[in-house]
Amino acid sequence: MSMAGVEVPSLRAFVANARALAFLWDRGASVRFTDLARETSLGGRLAELSGRSVLLATTNQLSTALALIELDGIARRFVVLPPDVEADRLGAMIAAAEVNAAVIDEGTAAAPALALPVRVTCAGAIAPMKEALPARAATEWLLMTSGTTGAPKLAVHNLAALTAAIVAPSAADGAAVWGTFYDIRRYGGLQIFLRAVLGRASLVLSSAGEPVADHLARLAQYGVTHLSGTPSQWRRALMSPAIRGIAPRYVRLSGEIADQAILDALRAAFPRAVIGHAYASTEAGVAFDVNDGLAGFPAGYVGSVRDGVEMKVVDGSLRIRSPGAASRYAGGVAKLADADGFVDTGDIVELRGDRYYFAGRNGGIINIGGLKVHPEEVEAVINRHPSVRMSLVRRKQSPVTGSIVVAEVVLEPDRQPDGPRQSALKDDILKLCREALPRHKVPAAISFVPALNVAATGKLLRRQG
Amino acid sequence: MSVKLTIIEQMERIAREHGKILAPLKEDLVLADCGLDSLGFAVLVARLEDSLGVDPFTAAEDAVFPVTLGEFVKVYEHGGR
Numbered sequence: 452m453s454m455a456g457v458e459v460p461s462l463r464a465f466v467a468n469a470r471a472l473a474f475l476w477d478r479g480a481s482v483r484f485t486d487l488a489r490e491t492s493l494g495g496r497l498a499e500l501s502g503r504s505v506l507l508a509t510t511n512q513l514s515t516a517l518a519l520i521e522l523d524g525i526a527r528r529f530v531v532l533p534p535d536v537e538a539d540r541l542g543a544m545i546a547a548a549e550v551n552a553a554v555i556d557e558g559t560a561a562a563p564a565l566a567l568p569v570r571v572t573c574a575g576a577i578a579p580m581k582e583a584l585p586a587r588a589a590t591e592w593l594l595m596t597s598g599t600t601g602a603p604k605l606a607v608h609n610l611a612a613l614t615a616a617i618v619a620p621s622a623a624d625g626a627a628v629w630g631t632f633y634d635i636r637r638y639g640g641l642q643i644f645l646r647a648v649l650g651r652a653s654l655v656l657s658s659a660g661e662p663v664a665d666h667l668a669r670l671a672q673y674g675v676t677h678l679s680g681t682p683s684q685w686r687r688a689l690m691s692p693a694i695r696g697i698a699p700r701y702v703r704l705s706g707e708i709a710d711q712a713i714l715d716a717l718r719a720a721f722p723r724a725v726i727g728h729a730y731a732s733t734e735a736g737v738a739f740d741v742n743d744g745l746a747g748f749p750a751g752y753v754g755s756v757r758d759g760v761e762m763k764v765v766d767g768s769l770r771i772r773s774p775g776a777a778s779r780y781a782g783g784v785a786k787l788a789d790a791d792g793f794v795d796t797g798d799i800v801e802l803r804g805d806r807y808y809f810a811g812r813n814g815g816i817i818n819i820g821g822l823k824v825h826p827e828e829v830e831a832v833i834n835r836h837p838s839v840r841m842s843l844v845r846r847k848q849s850p851v852t853g854s855i856v857v858a859e860v861v862l863e864p865d866r867q868p869d870g871p872r873q874s875a876l877k878d879d880i881l882k883l884c885r886e887a888l889p890r891h892k893v894p895a896a897i898s899f900v901p902a903l904n905v906a907a908t909g910k911l912l913r914r915q916g
Numbered sequence: 917m918s919v920k921l922t923i924i925e926q927m928e929r930i931a932r933e934h935g936k937i938l939a940p941l942k943e944d945l946v947l948a949d950c951g952l953d954s955l956g957f958a959v960l961v962a963r964l965e966d967s968l969g970v971d972p973f974t975a976a977e978d979a980v981f982p983v984t985l986g987e988f989v990k991v992y993e994h995g996g997r
Contacts, residue, residue, distance in 0.1 A: 819955070847962065855958045855959065855962055857962060877966075881933075885933060890934060890955065891955060895958060895962035895963065896959075896962035896963060896965065897966075898966070
């Protein structure tokens with residue numbers, strides 16, 4: 452299925468129409484969007500990147516944002532490099548994308564793979580452009596998949612596909628300030644960057660290593676109105692007292708299953724906000740938004756065409772055909788879609804009543820004596836307990852007893868019981884599990900932990916035990 | 917509480933939770949006949965690791981398969997040593 456033929460202006464044309472007071476902020480710097488229409492962060496070297504395949508190896512989100520705006524419509528293609536990509540993956544990515552230039556910033560570490568014919572430094576600040584803009588070209592956007600299973604790949608998009616799900620805001624919406632816990636160098640965060648640019652809004656970016664409380668304080672300072680993150684990132688933010696400083700009118704979750712507990716917790720924290728969870732993947736694009744405050748999605752979404760997006764369920768797994776999907780993987784080894792153009796997301800859904808619910812990842816299943824357990828469905832039950840902030844369910848292997856389900860639980864900060872009451876609380880959580888789950892899915896043991904690891908993708912870090 | 921009492925209390929509790937009926941818990945009771953199935957037994961080992969701080973079956977270099985309740989208790993009394 453071809454995504455070509457849809458004429459979308461380049462990002463530079465969008466920023467030319469930004470509001471006069473729309474800014475990009477990170478911890479140390481700010482850039483006014485409208486200035487980017489005639490200024491540059493690339494020190495007069497934009498023309499050298501014209502028509503090239505460019506690796507964006509910038510280390511902070513602000514310089515990445517500047518490079519994206521400058522290079523869209525100029526480069527033949529660019530590869531958006533997420534943070535924390537292992538150096539030994541660089542060579543394969545550069546080969547797959549036929550990279551012949553790089554944009555770096557002062558933080559980019561020297562690597563042999565970056566010895567490319569053209570290397571341009573992005574200043575992270577802008578200066579008037581002396582030269583004329585190079586000729587326009589269609590630009591391919593290559594994004595790294597989250598690699599939940601297997602080695603990450605590069606999905607090939609273009610601006611039309613990436614913005615297919617973005618509805619132009621109406622004038623009545625007023626000036627928006629977007630914020631994202633997600634890094635804009637990954638699909639979920641990039642969606643927020645594009646929403647800000649197309650919506651003529653401001654955007655608050657986080658800086659590398661910035662504590663959650665500091666990021667929240669800056670979001671408060673700039674008056675964030677639209678804020679997005681994964682459920683894990685939101686749970687972590689809700690544990691910070693600094694959350695009380697913000698009052699967004701739109702709260703968005705994506706990237707992981709949004710269970711009822713996190714939706715309810717966000718509803719309690721932000722009583723007047725629209726709270727929506729979106730389903731998207733790097734390969735399939737944004738498939739849908741759910742704004743009714745309930746987990747899962749209406750059954751009617753499957754089998755119908757909504758905003759050009761079609762969904763079907765095959766062997767329990769959600770498949771999506773969408774104008775927002777990537778066209779292929781770079782390097783052309785694996786097939787991205789089936790013969791009919793549907794992308795298999797690998798996310799397992801279950802129909803209960805008039806809604807579909809996400810049950811977990813195809814392949815993330817724990818096998819308990821031949822019975823399947825999706826960790827996520829157990830976590831959703833545990834997370835309903837009022838004392839629980841977040842949980843991780845995993846398999847524990849014992850040579851004598853086989854596999855069992857165990858849970859690690861992070862409690863609400865104000866609900867930490869002392870010694871004797873810990874055991875009563877564990878019993879209470881297990882009781883909830885027994886009432887809601889078949890016996891083999893009830894955790895055999897619960898341990899209370901101070902924190903759970905969240906990966907750079909914003910998703911709960913799962914490991915096999 | 918003694919190791920033996922802890923084990924018996926947990927067995928009774930898991931039987932209750934899983935809707936099973938336990939045989940009288942005597943020393944020579946064969947574990948396979950105690951009333952807990954394999955899942956119940958796995959849950960028991962996990963709970964005992966939580967309350968006694970040791971999983972002697974995972975800690976042991978050779979897999980130990982106690983046959984009677986008395987042997988099972990002994991594995992825990994000597995667990996991790």
